[in-house]
Each structure stands twice: as structure tokens, then as C-alpha cells.
Amino acid sequence: MADNLTPHDTAEVERAVQWALAEGKTFELVSRGTKRAIGRPAQWDATLDLSGLSGVLLYEPEELVLSVKAATPLAEIEALLSASQQQLAFEPMDYGPILGAPPDAGTIGGAIAANLSGPRRIKAGAARDHFLGVTAVSGRGATFKSGGRVVKNVTGYDLCKLLAGSWGTLAAMTEVTVKTLPRAETEESVLVFGLDDGSACRAMTAAMGSFADVSGAAHLPAAVARRMPQAAGGNAAATAFRLEGVAPSVAQRKSLLQALLSPLGSLDVLGESDSHALWRAIRDATPFAADGPAGGRDLWRISALPARAADAGRVLAERVGAALLYDWAGGLIWAALPASADAGEPLVREAAVAAGGHATLIRAPAAVRAVVAVFAPEPAPLAALTRRVRESFDPHGVLNAGRMWAGL
């Protein structure tokens, strides 16, 4: 049976990694395990369970800064921030529903390691944009820090950016500092019904180029809208736009948006609580939840150019019957494909490249993830650079080896 190490502070993590180096062992990094099913199902000798590294170190709302141990649960952080009318503006999604893990169980370290974001990505950025400072233990068993607790800092390389989205393959983060921001005082959403994917993407682009300052723009094709109570009213495809801010501002921008959208189809407006529920469902891609009708499908996350997203969607829908959800004003496509031995990888990669972006396989059986590239393969000089960067942190492949790419 594999060893399970449960360190409680940075020094213990450092010793654990040094032990692995000395023994020639490899670690799977895990805390709550909500995203454990993402990535290649490599085999590791032991588990480095970081869930003991939990707790708030510093929260100063007026300085917009929060420092916590890396495995502090997001739910705990969100409750703390909420009491000061603040939030993590990057709106980290919860992978629990689509992966069949418990909801609201993720940690801040996991959110950063996966560079999570949500519908507000188009306005507020992703986890990387709010990640100010870190203490971590490299795969060399050396503790290092980078960044700080202030937003404006160019002292040394910004290793935080590199650790964000590295899925634990460079270092085990033990303490993180993030920027907090005020929560909007109120929100409303405007929905327009009956648009095809292409018209919807054009409408979202128009909204993004207007003064409406939307903080979410998503298109839910009819089959998907039907599964979302707040969007099902039109019994058709629904294209949703979120407005957040102070009430007079939301009211002014809502009028602007209604004028922009009313020639396109019938409209609906969602008040604060319905709007909140709808965007949470979009954030978590719940129409594709593991326990729902699409739960058995292979699920891809495709980053695309909005102007080309609908073409990519059409190819995937027509060729393999993919169910789709467009977020980020068309910049993100969730594509659920009928289960297959290769998760439709060649077609998805072709469509993603044609759309100017890339694709990541988020959900598929382990046997599929073992033979299909989960993260986009990189061209030769870049792949070599990636390897050298990984080796600069973890030359012996102790941490999550093989999780992102085979043999790395």
C-alpha cells in the first residue's frame, strides 16, 4: 500500500520531499481531492496529503489582501470575505459537480494550481491575476518564496504566474497570498432567447464592445438551457449577460443592453437571486454534472477566439453530436462528447486550433486519460523549454510526475 504523508507545515513538507528524493519515490499531491480525476492517471509511489496546511494567516480587507495556508477550503475563505463584503473576484469554479466529487470542497491551493476562474474571467482575470505571493517547496526539497503581499511588485521573477496552472508539477505550495476585491452591491442578468450559436457569439461580442461592462456573457444552446431553471423560460436557446455593480449603474447599463439586444429576440431579466443561481450553474458547468443526463460523456474545455467559437461548436455538434455551453463571451467552450475510446481527441484538437485556442480534457475514464493527451501537446522547442522549466524545479520528477504530459 502506498505511503500517505500528511505534513502540517512548510518544514514538514520540505522534509517529506527530501525523504522522497532520498528514497527515489514519487508523490501525488492532494488535499481535498476534488480535482484528482483531472490529468493523466499516472502511478505514484506515495501521496503527499497537504490538507493539514489549512488556516488563515492574515486578512486585511482595507488592504485587499489575504494570506492563508494553501489547503484552506475555498468555502471557508468565501465566508470570511463575504463578512467584509469582499470576494475572490476571479470566481473560481467548482469542479465537484462535473467530476462527481462533493460540492464546495475545493481549496485555495487547488484553485491556484489549476488556475481556476469563472464567468468573470473576461472582466477580472483568472487565479493567476490575483495571486500575489507564495511559499512553496520545490521538487528539489527546497523551500522558496516569491512575490509578496502587495499588488504592485516587480521584484524578481513572478514565479506565482508559473505555479498557477502547473497542477502541482513544479512545487508544493504551502502558503499563498491573494488579492481580495469588493463584492458587487447588486447584480441582474439580461437574457435573450432563440439565438443560434453564431448569432449569440456576435451578440456577446457586441455587448463586450459596448458600455454595458458585463461581468459574464454565456450562451446556452436549447438542450443545455432546458437543464437550467433560470434560463429555461424561453423554451429555447438562452444567451445571458450579467451586470454587477451599484444599483444606479446596473440600471443604466441594463437599459443599454436591452436596447442592444431587443432587436435579436425576446428578452427576460433576472433579479439578484436568480441571476446569482444562473451564473453559479454556468460557472460549474452543471448541465454536464456527473449525476445528470450528460454525466457519462467525455468533457472538454476549449479556449477559443469568440469570433471562431461557433464554427468550432458546429463542427463538434455535427460530427460527433457534442453538447455545448459557451462562456467568456465565446472565449470558452464546454463540449460534452458521447463517450469513446479516444474522447474524440483528434477532432477536438483540430477544432480548438482552428478556433485559435487549445483544449483540455477535463472528464473521461482513467483508461482513456491514460492513452489520450489531456493537456494540449506543445510544438518541439516549446515542449523542450517546458521540460527544462519543470526540471529547474523538480529534476527527478518527484511531484505529480506525468500528470500533465507523459514522461514529464
Place this chain on the structure above:
Amino acid sequence: MPLTMPPADEAVLARRAEIVAALRRMVPGEGVIASDQAMRPYESDGLTAYRQLPMVVVLPENTAQVASVLGYCHREGIKVVPRGAGTSLSGGALPLGDGVLLGLAKFNRIREIDFDSRVAVVEPGVTNLAVSEAVEHAGFYYAPDPSSQIACTIGGNLAENSGGVHCLKYGVTTNNVLGCELVLMTGEIVRLGGKHLDAAGYDLLGVVTGSEGLLGVVTEVTVRILKKPPCARAALIGFPTSEDGGACVARIIGAGIIPGGMEMMDGPAIRAAEDFVHAGYPLNVEALLIVELDGPRAEVDHLLDRVQDIARACNAVTCRVSNSEEERLLFWAGRKAAFPAVGRISPDYYCMDGTIPRAKLPLVLKRMQELSAKYGLRVANVFHAGDGNLHPLILYDANKPGELERAEKFGADILLLCVEVGGVLTGEHGVGVEKRDLMPAMFSESDLDQQQRLKCAFDDKSLLNPGKVFPTLHRCAELGRMHVHEGRVAFPDIPRF
């Protein structure tokens, strides 16, 4: 302050004529400059206290030429210093006497503007302001706005991760770039990111941004452009003390308001600016705050009312709100002219750049006055109050023996004070050579070793901009050694089950 740079490679210098000839074959025409007189403009950047003629200046015109030059220098073991417009205030583009100075000034075209994707694809030698001007007709702009934006280039902005006065709300360069083409020291060309959001693999763009030209040479940048807010209004608020001003900033943010810009000036800076541009600044206050709100008119007016209420509760003695675009620009005129204004009251000034947790401002200002007395030099402060980025301007006279050295020591003490209160050595000007030797105040040897190992992943022979950022140069082979002793680490006595 004596500055130790990497020792000159005599073998390279002995081959200078041959190297210049080889470079001329790669970059024909007038792209290779080798006479001392013609190289003179390149001998320093915005940090003029340090000057050094390069071995040779090369001004390539396209990516293939950059790749040839770098590949050649890599094979031949020749150092390279990249340079944009040369506006760096930290000596990031200071040449090396045995190195090639690689200027990107000829990369000055805007390649593509894509309003649907809200991006512009530009060459690195395009100025910051030129990007905004190119998209202005459609109501868009590029958000980061360093004060040198009329001259500084996007390539330099990316290398330094430049900020500006609007970055609390709109972010710094790293939050506004989406992709780049990067030539590695080997001459290999890689593309990082693109027009899309989020990296496919490691966020290498994120670490190249702000790497001060030590990791690669950028030959194309894709930036995010934003719709310009329909309305902007500013409030000009005076306080009897910096404590009151600092409290007001904290309460504005605590009230959930993120202004587009929030700038503070101290008494000496206010008076110098007012004497210079006559912006109507009150002269009987010790702290002046400019708070600018932008967005829909209804939002701006609503939030400005709240800001004024907060200001009154924080003992503001004056408060004016701009009622026209002319008035708003007048409020800013004094702040934007603060550096030249200080230049009028002193033969020379030394501009510092630290960031502090905002709440420490009164303490830092008080300690700075003590240092001012100790060194016998005046100091004026301008402060990006929203994000805690402090620019003390130390007044000195370079013609008086010892004053420059005293100013530099004073400056170093200020930066160490910033670190002591929880801040950092540099908020937006970069480490370069200026703050290089202060790095150990903020980073341990282990921290710096990991950063240098990352450099080795990009530049295995440490040929790209060596002598900048890191106080001690290590050979990559030495950094690669593992300090864990195989077989000798005890089985760790940490909890397990």
C-alpha cells in the same frame, strides 16, 4: 555607488572585429553600429548615473535576424543586452562592454487590430501610447499607462511588467498581455499564449513578463484592449496630515469602491507641482488626494458622492469635484508634472520606487523625514495610493561632492524600510542594476537560487543580460546540483497513516 558588473571576457573583446563582421552579415545595411560616437546614445538608459559603451549595437528588423544574432552569440559565448526605448529607471538596459546591445527600435509596426477579439498584435518597439492611439477611433484603449508612455515601448513594458496610475482597477502589464513571440538565447523561436485566454500548459508568458530581458527577446506582443469608459470625473481632496489622507484611502476601498486612479502627494510635492503648473492645488495641506472614478455617468456620480462623504469624515479641508474634462485634466496636470516640477527646485533628483502596505504610509513618511534629516537631503513623495506604490524623489546636487552617494544611500535605506514594513523593493521600475544588491533583503539564498535555476532553463550559458537583477552570478551547472544527500536523509517523522 560602485557597481560591480560581470568581468569582461577578454577573449570576446579580442575578436571584436570578427564579431562585428559576422553580425553585419546577419543584419545588413545600417543595422550594426560599431563606432564609439554612434554608440554613445546607447551607453545608458533612464538611470543615467551608470554609463557603459557596448561592444557593438545591433538593430535587427525582423524575427529571423534576432534569431540569427542570438543563435550566433550563443554558439560563440557572447553576452547580449536587449533594449527597447531605453527609458528604464533601474538600469535594465545598461550595456556591457563585452556584449552586444540588441535594440528593438525597428520593430515598430502594429501588425493587427482585432476588435472582435479585443486584442492588438504589435511589435515590441511600438510605444505604449501608440497602441491606445491606434484603437482610439473605435473607443478602445490599452490600460497600463506608465508615465513614460509617450516614449516607452510595449517590449520594454512586457520586460519590466510596467504599471501606471490606473492599475488598481485595470491591472499592470501582466494582466493585459495575452501572448508573445519569444526568441530564446539559442535562437529558437517559441510562441507563448495567443489571442485566447489562459495558457495551454505552463504560464511561461506570466514569468517572462517582468523578467527584465533575462529570459528571452520578445519580437511580437498580443495585448488586450478595453472599451474606454464613457465618463471619468476626479475629486481633488486636501488633508491636514498624511494620516488623514491615508485613512481616507483605506475607507474608500473599505467601502467597496475601486477608483480608476487614486494618487497622493505630500506637502513638498504639492507645492513644487503647484508652483510649476498652477493646477489650483491647495497649499495649506500636507496630503493631497486625486480620486478618479470612471464608468457609466450614473455610477461615477453615485460613487463620487460617497467619496466626498468619506473625505469629510476623514478631516478633509478641501474637496473639489471636476465638472468638465478640462478641470479633470487640470487636477491631473500637477500630478503628472510632479517629477519635472521637483526638477525645478533641485539640480538633480533620484526617483525611488517601493511598494508598501497602504496602512504603513504615515509610518513610512515619518521615518523618511528622519532619514531626510540624517542625510541632509530633501525628499518629496508621490504615491499611487490605491496600490501602495511609493515614489520618493530625493533632491540632491550632483555637482556637490558626495551628494550623489548620499542620495543613493538614502534611497537604499528607503527601500529597505519598504521591505521592513511588509512591502517590496520595486513596484514598477524593476530591479535592474539599481536594486540588484538589495535583493537579499527580500529574498533568501534559496529563493534566489530557484529564480536563477529558472533562468538557466531559458539561458543555459547566462549570456542574456547578465549582471542584472541577481546580486551573485552562479553557473547553471552549480545551481543544478542537488543539495539533498542521497540515502542520508532520515525517514521523516511526520504524521502518516
